[in-house]
Amino acid sequence: MTEILTAAQMRAIEHIAIESGEVTGLELMERAGKGVVDAVFMQWPELSETSRRAVVLCGPGNNGGDGFVIARMLKAHGWDVRVYLLGDASKLPPDATTNFLRWQALGDVETIGDAPRLAGEADLYVDALFGTGLGRALDGAVLDWVRDRAAAKDVGAKTVAVDIPSGLCSDSGRVLGAGADVVSAQLTVSFHTAKIGHYLNVGSTTCGTLVVADIGLTSQSHDGFVDIVEGARLPSLSKSDHGHKFSNGHALVLSGGANRTGAARLAAGGALRVGAGLVTLGVPHEARAEIAAQITAVMMREIDDVVALDQMLDDPRVSALCVGPGFGLGSTQADMVRAILARKCATVLDADALTLVAQMPDMIERLHERCVLTPHAGEFARLFPDIALALERAPTSGPAYSKVDATRDAAARAGCVVLFKGPDTVIASPEGQCSVNAAVYASAAPWLATAGSGDVLAGFVTGLMARGHAAKPAAEAGAWLHAECARVFGPGMIAEDIAEQVPAVFRAIGVR
Numbered sequence: 326m327t328e329i330l331t332a333a334q335m336r337a338i339e340h341i342a343i344e345s346g347e348v349t350g351l352e353l354m355e356r357a358g359k360g361v362v363d364a365v366f367m368q369w370p371e372l373s374e375t376s377r378r379a380v381v382l383c384g385p386g387n388n389g390g391d392g393f394v395i396a397r398m399l400k401a402h403g404w405d406v407r408v409y410l411l412g413d414a415s416k417l418p419p420d421a422t423t424n425f426l427r428w429q430a431l432g433d434v435e436t437i438g439d440a441p442r443l444a445g446e447a448d449l450y451v452d453a454l455f456g457t458g459l460g461r462a463l464d465g466a467v468l469d470w471v472r473d474r475a476a477a478k479d480v481g482a483k484t485v486a487v488d489i490p491s492g493l494c495s496d497s498g499r500v501l502g503a504g505a506d507v508v509s510a511q512l513t514v515s516f517h518t519a520k521i522g523h524y525l526n527v528g529s530t531t532c533g534t535l536v537v538a539d540i541g542l543t544s545q546s547h548d549g550f551v552d553i554v555e556g557a558r559l560p561s562l563s564k565s566d567h568g569h570k571f572s573n574g575h576a577l578v579l580s581g582g583a584n585r586t587g588a589a590r591l592a593a594g595g596a597l598r599v600g601a602g603l604v605t606l607g608v609p610h611e612a613r614a615e616i617a618a619q620i621t622a623v624m625m626r627e628i629d630d631v632v633a634l635d636q637m638l639d640d641p642r643v644s645a646l647c648v649g650p651g652f653g654l655g656s657t658q659a660d661m662v663r664a665i666l667a668r669k670c671a672t673v674l675d676a677d678a679l680t681l682v683a684q685m686p687d688m689i690e691r692l693h694e695r696c697v698l699t700p701h702a703g704e705f706a707r708l709f710p711d712i713a714l715a716l717e718r719a720p721t722s723g724p725a726y727s728k729v730d731a732t733r734d735a736a737a738r739a740g741c742v743v744l745f746k747g748p749d750t751v752i753a754s755p756e757g758q759c760s761v762n763a764a765v766y767a768s769a770a771p772w773l774a775t776a777g778s779g780d781v782l783a784g785f786v787t788g789l790m791a792r793g794h795a796a797k798p799a800a801e802a803g804a805w806l807h808a809e810c811a812r813v814f815g816p817g818m819i820a821e822d823i824a825e826q827v828p829a830v831f832r833a834i835g836v837r
């Protein structure tokens with residue numbers, strides 16, 4: 326998996342490289358500027374063909390320093406470049422000062438209030454105002470510029486953001502301040518590795534295309550780093566050539582009563598598709614006929630109460646459970662959730678099971694490390710109201726509290742894996758290990774926003790746990806497969822289609 330970093334982690338990596346004598350800050354800044362110019366010409370080849378007009382906005386820190394490098398390099402390409410500085414040049418940090426002076430030998434530096442902002446005034450706007458050092462909401466002349474640019478609604482002029490669009494918090498992907506004022510870029514060029522904020526919240530809708538430029542820093546993996554889930558790096562999902570159905574696990578999915586069995590059937594289908602050897606739907610008596618008419622490879626067993634459930638769970642071959650989709654919120658259902666948690670087996674709790682846990686204070690203490698909770702934002706707020714509140718409160722200073730922070734805090738409190746759904750799905754273990762399954766940028770899967778989609782995801786994770794995968798890798802693989810199936814199917818997809826795509830997606834990543 327590829328790591329994505331907070332601002333502090335990025336600064337630490339830079340610091341270690343500079344302290345070791347491997348590279349100087351000035352060299353890194355030069356490489357960063359070159360990375361941006363190269364990416365601009367790659368993204369818009371027409372801009373490299375003739376000389377053009379660029380407006381470069383430089384902030385008071387090293388992001389501004391990158392801006393001066395970019396201005397110099399575009400000028401060397403024969404461009405007409407105008408540079409605008411926010412603040413006092415005498416207060417720039419050392420490397421930015423060096424590049425400010427290098428630029429001054431080539432051209433003027435004007436104040437930000439005078440910066441052009443309309444389409445006809447430049448071919449390329451370079452946002453080098455703030456990067457990983459953004460500490461508060463935009464204000465003053467910068468805010469005016471950002472608002473004027475947004476109001477212009479033009480497509481003629483292109484905007485490239487250096488490292489991250491100004492106004493966006495690089496740790497959380499949230500816009501600082503009560504408003505939504507942030508530079509809207511068509512291209513964002515970050516350095517060494519992407520930052521967490523590129524993927525969370527509005528990060529991906531603000532950045533345009535995201536390019537990561539190599540600036541020659543060596544990776545230094547750390548336990549606390551957040552990973553991006555990638556299909557090519559999932560644990561092996563192939564079946565053994567010598568296995569039989571029981572060696573691939575037996576998943577039990579509990580269904581609700583008559584007329585609300587669809588969700589559990591979707592989950593059961595998902596569990597079977599991802600390779601569980603057997604999948605059984607646990608069904609109340611009243612729903613037997615309805616379910617029997619709808620299933621083939623999925624099996625069925627009548628489970629009306631805790632006694633019948635316990636009998637089923639006495640079979641040691643049942644290797645994972647899914648409870649919640651369409652399950653119901655009555656006292657029998659609550660007793661069954663309690664009985665399941667007492668067994669300490671691999672369990673996915675989704676939908677109604679999450680509501681039951683939220684309603685009963687003793688339940689959260691019964692969760693254990695083999696559980697996966699799969700809340701969407703509403704369910705998350707019911708389970709962890711104080712954490713959700715911290716995440717909703719408009720951030721006034723950076724780095725802001727992020728969905729990564731919230732999911733880690735929730736997993737630590739619950740003592741189990743939490744998969745917090747969304748286009749920016751975050752998965753965290755109680756020990757703080759964390760990854761993001763980002764269905765954004767080229768992996769966007771907007772058709773996942775459809776009824777029953779979450780039930781299929783719960784089934785995927787259950788099926789993978791039934792096969793013996795631990796809670797966190799199962800949650801990660803399930804989330805990735807879910808989004809990838811939807812991406813491959815594309816527009817028009819409904820929940821029933823998701824699991825149907827599993828064979829194609831498996832083939833594409835070499836599963837056999």
Ligand SMILES: NC(=O)C1=CN([C@@H]2O[C@H](COP(=O)(O)OP(=O)(O)OC[C@H]3O[C@@H](n4cnc5c(N)ncnc54)[C@H](OP(=O)(O)O)[C@@H]3O)[C@@H](O)[C@H]2O)[C@@H](O)CC1
Pocket residue numbers: 335336338339353354357384385386387388389390391418454455456457458459460461462463464487488489516540
């Ligand atoms: N790390 C690396 O390896 C590399 C990093 N590189 C580059 O450095 C960038 C990070 O530089 P950075 O740390 O100087 O922070 P940056 O984003 O320029 O801003 C800090 C300044 O802004 C100010 N300020 C903050 N918010 C404000 C607001 N709302 N309104 C007004 N002012 C505000 C803040 O003031 P203060 O809060 O301290 O008063 C401070 O003066 C990084 O994004 C990348 O582009 C590359 O060169 C290559 C290698």
Ligand SMILES: [K+]
Pocket residue numbers: 388452453454455456486487488489490491
């Ligand atoms: K920027």
